[in-house]
Structures are given as C-alpha cells and as structure tokens.
Amino acid sequence: xxxxxxxxxxxxxxxxxxxxxxxxxxxxxxxxxxxxxxxxxxxxxxxxxxxxxxxxxxxxxxxxxxxxxxxxxxxxxxxxxxxxxxxxxxxxxxxxxxxxxxxxxxxxxxxxxxxxxxxxxxxxxxxxxxxxxxxxxxxxxxxxxxxxxxxxxxxxxxxxxxxxxxxxxxxxxxxxxxxxxxxxxxxxxxxxxxxxxxxxxxxxxxxxxxxxxxxxxxxxxxxxxxxxxxxxxxxxxxxxxxxxxxxxxxxxxxxxxxxx
Numbered sequence: 001x002x003x004x005x006x007x008x009x010x011x012x013x014x015x016x017x018x019x020x021x022x023x024x025x026x027x028x029x030x031x032x033x034x035x036x037x038x039x040x041x042x043x044x045x046x047x048x049x050x051x052x053x054x055x056x057x058x059x060x061x062x063x064x065x066x067x068x069x070x071x072x073x074x075x076x077x078x079x080x081x082x083x084x085x086x087x088x089x090x091x092x093x094x095x096x097x098x099x100x101x102x103x104x105x106x107x108x109x110x111x112x113x114x115x116x117x118x119x120x121x122x123x124x125x126x127x128x129x130x131x132x133x134x135x136x137x138x139x140x141x142x143x144x145x146x147x148x149x150x151x152x153x154x155x156x157x158x159x160x161x162x163x164x165x166x167x168x169x170x171x172x173x174x175x176x177x178x179x180x181x182x183x184x185x186x187x188x189x190x191x192x193x194x195x196x197x198x199x200x201x202x203x204x205x206x207x208x209x210x211x212x213x214x215x216x217x218x219x220x221x222x223x224x225x226x227x228x229x230x231x232x233x234x235x236x237x238x239x240x241x242x243x244x245x246x247x248x249x250x251x252x253x254x255x256x257x258x259x260x
Contacts, residue, residue: 029188029212040122043095046144047117050186054210057186059117059142063093071102073130076159077166088112091163098123105130108154109172111161114138120145130154131172132195136161136180144188148176151195173197184208193218 025031032049033039047061070082079085084104087096093115101124109131112118118133118141125146127133132151135141153174160166172178174196179185181204192199192214199216202209 027213043097043119043121046119046121047142050142050188050210051212052210053208054184054186056208057140057142057184057210058115059140059186060093060095060115061117063095063115065095065097066090067097067099068102069099071104073104073107076108076157079160084118085110085160088116088118089160089162095119097121098125101125103128106133106154107131108157108159109134109169109178111136111159111169112138112141112143113162115140117142118144118146120147127151132174132176132178134172134175134178134180135182135185136178138182140184141182142186142188143177143190144186145190147191149191149193149195151176151197153196173201175199175201177201178203179206179209180204182206185210187211187214189213191215191217 023035025034029049029051033045036042036045039045043065044061047058050057066087068082068084068087070080072080072083073085074080076085079089084096085106087094088110090113095117097119103126106127107130110127110133112133112135121144127146127148128150130152131154132148133143151174154172156169156171158166159169161169175198176192176195177187177190177199178201180201183206185206185208187200187210189212193216200211200214
C-alpha cells in the first residue's frame with residue numbers, strides 16, 4: 001500500500017498530543033462532535049451537526065457501518081466488497097468509514113446513492129489521480145473528511161449508480177465533487193485541489209446544500225471553485241470555507257452565500 005503523509009491534518013482526538021493542549025473547536029459544526037472523547041464510537045453524532053440549507057441531511061444515520069478495507073477500483077458494474085464503490089451503491093442508509101489511511105484512484109466517477117455518509121475521520125483518505133465523486137438525482141448524502149485532488153475527466157461507460165441499476169455514463173468532467181439535481185447534501189471538511197474542471201459543481205436545481213470547513217486551493221478556474229448555473233432553483237450555503245479565492249465573491253455568483 002502506498003504510504004500517505006499529511007502533516008496538516010487536524011488531530012481528531014480529545015487532546016492534541018503534539019502540543020499538549022486541549023482539543024479546539026472553532027465553529028458550531030466542529031463543537032458539535034470534535035472534542036467529545038467518544039466521537040469514534042459515536043460517529044452518528046455527526047449527522048446532528050450540519051448547519052445552513054443542508055441542516056436536514058442525516059446521510060447514513062440509522063444504517064449499519066460499512067468499513068472500506070480495499071483501495072482498489074477495478075469493476076464499475078459489480079464492485080468488489082470492501083471497496084468504496086461497493087458501499088456507495090448499496091440499498092438504504094449506510095455509514096461508510098475506512099479501516100486505515102489509503103489512496104483511492106477511481107477509474108470512473110464514483111456514483112453515490114441516497115442515504116449515505118462517507119466518513120473519513122480518523123484516517124488520511126485521499127481520492128486522487130482519477131475520477132471524482134458524483135451525486136445525481138439523489139437525496140441525503142454526507143461527505144466528510146476526505147482529501148480529493150488531481151481529478152481527471154474520464155471517458156465513461158457502464159457504471160453502477162445504485163444497488164439495482166447500471167447505466168451508460170458519458171464522459172465525466174473532472175470535478176472533485178459534482179452535485180446534479182440532488183437535495184440535502186452536506187460537504188464538510190474536504191481538502192480539494194488541482195482538479196481538471198471544477199472543485200465543487202452544484203447544478204441542475206440541486207437544493208438544500210451546505211459546504212462547510214473545506215480547504216479549496218491550487219485551482220486556476222476561479223468561477224468553478226463553486227460553479228452555479230444561473231436560473232436554477234437552489235439553496236446553497238458555504239460555512240467557513242478556507243482559501244476560497246476572494247475573486248469568487250466579487251464575481252457576484254447568484255444564489256451563493258458566504259458565512260464566516
């Protein structure tokens with residue numbers, strides 16, 4: 001397995017052992033879970049922490065915990081059990097965690113079905129050098145604590161997008177996160193950088209979206225840091241997003257609210 005280094009990741013334990021000080025939570029979302037000693041044993045607490053238009057999002061709350069043990073991504077139609085793709089298309093609520101730090105290179109875009117949480121807390125999970133994550137016509141998804149970078153457009157093909165459906169997908173755009181015609185989506189604590197197209201694409205009437213505590217860097221196409229198609233009905237709020245270019249707010253993106 002490829003070694004993963006990340007010196008900037010916040011310590012998710014109750015005490016910051018490096019500096020010997022107490023855990024610090026600097027915003028309402030983090031204070032809801034971060035400094036609780038039992039956060040790892042009570043992962044579902046995160047589902048109660050969202051703010052803004054996506055505050056009703058509960059993701060995989062009430063479902064079983066599924067642990068990703070295999071970083072491979074070799075079968076788009078019949079994903080291998082233990083992979084992230086297998087968990088993302090299962091029926092019903094599912095809370096997806098990771099057995100260890102890993103680098104996942106997606107061969108095609110990852111289609112996430114409704115009522116899912118992808119929870120990278122406690123590990124350094126990198127999705128890089130491949131396709132990104134897509135939510136299309138789905139509801140109630142939380143994505144938390146991932147590093148997504150160097151995402152490339154992929155040619156498409158037959159890809160499973162739910163437990164009981166496989167569809168022919170066209171070429172993906174190369175976005176880190178693509179939200180298309182979806183509702184109640186919460187994107188939190190993601191590190192996003194150097195993607196071929198946008199970092200976060202929110203389009204086609206997607207509504208009830210919160211993007212919070214995200215680190216967005218090294219991206220030349222400023223208007224596509226968060227891309228909104230004008231004329232669509234959507235509710236999107238960005239809380240405490242770090243390193244968003246100041247040029248973004250000056251562009252006058254309709255329907256975009258920055259809160260800090």
